[in-house]
Amino acid sequence: MGILEGKKLLVTGVLMDSSIAFHVAKIAQEEGAEVVLTSFGRTMKITQTIAKRLPSTPEVLELDVSDQGHLDSLAERLGQQVDRLDGVLHSIGFAPPGAFNFLEGTWEDVSTALHVSAYSLKSLAAAALPVMGHGGSIVGLTFDAQFAWPVYDWMGVAKAAFESTNRYLARDLGPKGIRCNLVSAGPIRTTAAKSIPGFEQFEQTWHDRAPLGWDIRDAVPAARACAALLSDWFPATTGEIVHVDGGVHAMGQ
Numbered sequence: 275m276g277i278l279e280g281k282k283l284l285v286t287g288v289l290m291d292s293s294i295a296f297h298v299a300k301i302a303q304e305e306g307a308e309v310v311l312t313s314f315g316r317t318m319k320i321t322q323t324i325a326k327r328l329p330s331t332p333e334v335l336e337l338d339v340s341d342q343g344h345l346d347s348l349a350e351r352l353g354q355q356v357d358r359l360d361g362v363l364h365s366i367g368f369a370p371p372g373a374f375n376f377l378e379g380t381w382e383d384v385s386t387a388l389h390v391s392a393y394s395l396k397s398l399a400a401a402a403l404p405v406m407g408h409g410g411s412i413v414g415l416t417f418d419a420q421f422a423w424p425v426y427d428w429m430g431v432a433k434a435a436f437e438s439t440n441r442y443l444a445r446d447l448g449p450k451g452i453r454c455n456l457v458s459a460g461p462i463r464t465t466a467a468k469s470i471p472g473f474e475q476f477e478q479t480w481h482d483r484a485p486l487g488w489d490i491r492d493a494v495p496a497a498r499a500c501a502a503l504l505s506d507w508f509p510a511t512t513g514e515i516v517h518v519d520g521g522v523h524a525m526g527q
Contacts, residue, residue: 276305277505282356284402286312286337287365287415289320291327294415294462295365297497298504303329305501310355312337314344339366339394349404359405361504364398364414367391373428384428392435399443399454408451413503414440415496416456416515418523424475437515444513453512455503459496460488460519484520 283302287295288311299309309332313321322334333355337344352359369387373379399412417426419434426433436456443454461476481488496518502508503516517523 276307277507278302278501279306281307281360281504282358283307283309283361283363283504284312284352284359285309285363285365286339286398287363288313288324289317291324292463292491292493293365294457294459294493294496294500295363296324296328297493298363298365298500299325299332300328301494301497301501302504303332305505307360307504308332308356310335310352314338314341339397340389345397345401348401352402352405356405358407359402359410360407361411361413362398362402362406363500363504364395364412366394366398367415367429367432369429369432373432374425376427379428384431387428387432388435391429391432392439395436395439396443399447403447403450403452406452409506409509410452411504411508412443412447412452412454413500414454414456415500416440416458417461418458418517418519420523440515441513448512453503453508455508455512456515457496457499457503458515458517458519458523459493460484460522461490462493462496463490480520480522483525484522485525486520488520488522 285299302309311332311334313334314336325331335351368390370383372383373387395414416433416436419437423430440454440456460480477490499516499518
């Protein structure tokens with residue numbers, strides 16, 4: 275029996291078969307879970323195509339986390355696919371190009387980054403809440419926000435807000451028996467990474483700094499951590515950030 279046997283999970287952010295979200299969905303199915311994916315707009319067809327590479331092809335629901343109508347109808351639409359929800363993976367992030375210039379980024383750029391990359395954790399949790407019961411788990415993906423990284427700029431600020439949002443969700447959803455945790459992964463060559471100018475700076479140095487080494491093409495370690503947090507194996511853990519970065523977070527400069 276797998277660690278996710280019988281679980282019903284919602285997984286966002288599947289755009290490439292090399293992504294963490296894709297591997298979370300794959301591992302979840304292999305561990306016995308039923309998975310529903312989300313996508314929206316022009317990326318729907320991409321997600322539907324990539325979904326066919328999973329062990330079992332899941333349904334793909336339309337969800338733009340900046341569209342309140344999509345959020346308001348999510349629980350009802352999920353109810354047409356599953357009888358309940360046991361877990362959610364938040365793998366969503368976006369910032370306009372201007373947000374990657376800290377001093378010149380406009381509020382329009384920054385507000386978009388904060389809305390999609392931080393506030394959406396609360397939005398998604400609230401939207402899923404009507405169909406999620408005691409023992410549920412919300413897991414999000416972050417990139418360590420305790421430092422001012424090269425090139426990350428306002429997305430780094432958004433990740434700091436994201437991590438704070440996780441703690442407040444843990445506070446407010448804990449009495450309902452729902453856990454909220456994050457996985458802080460090292461750099462993975464994903465769609466999100468490709469959208470960040472100069473992201474190759476991380477790729478060039480991360481392996482050398484990581485005590486365990488780091489493979490930017492291997493999303494499986496982070497995905498396994500997500501799967502574990504979505505399972506019942508961490509029943510008393512919430513508000514936490516689990517680092518899956520080869521140990522870089524613990525090393526000095």
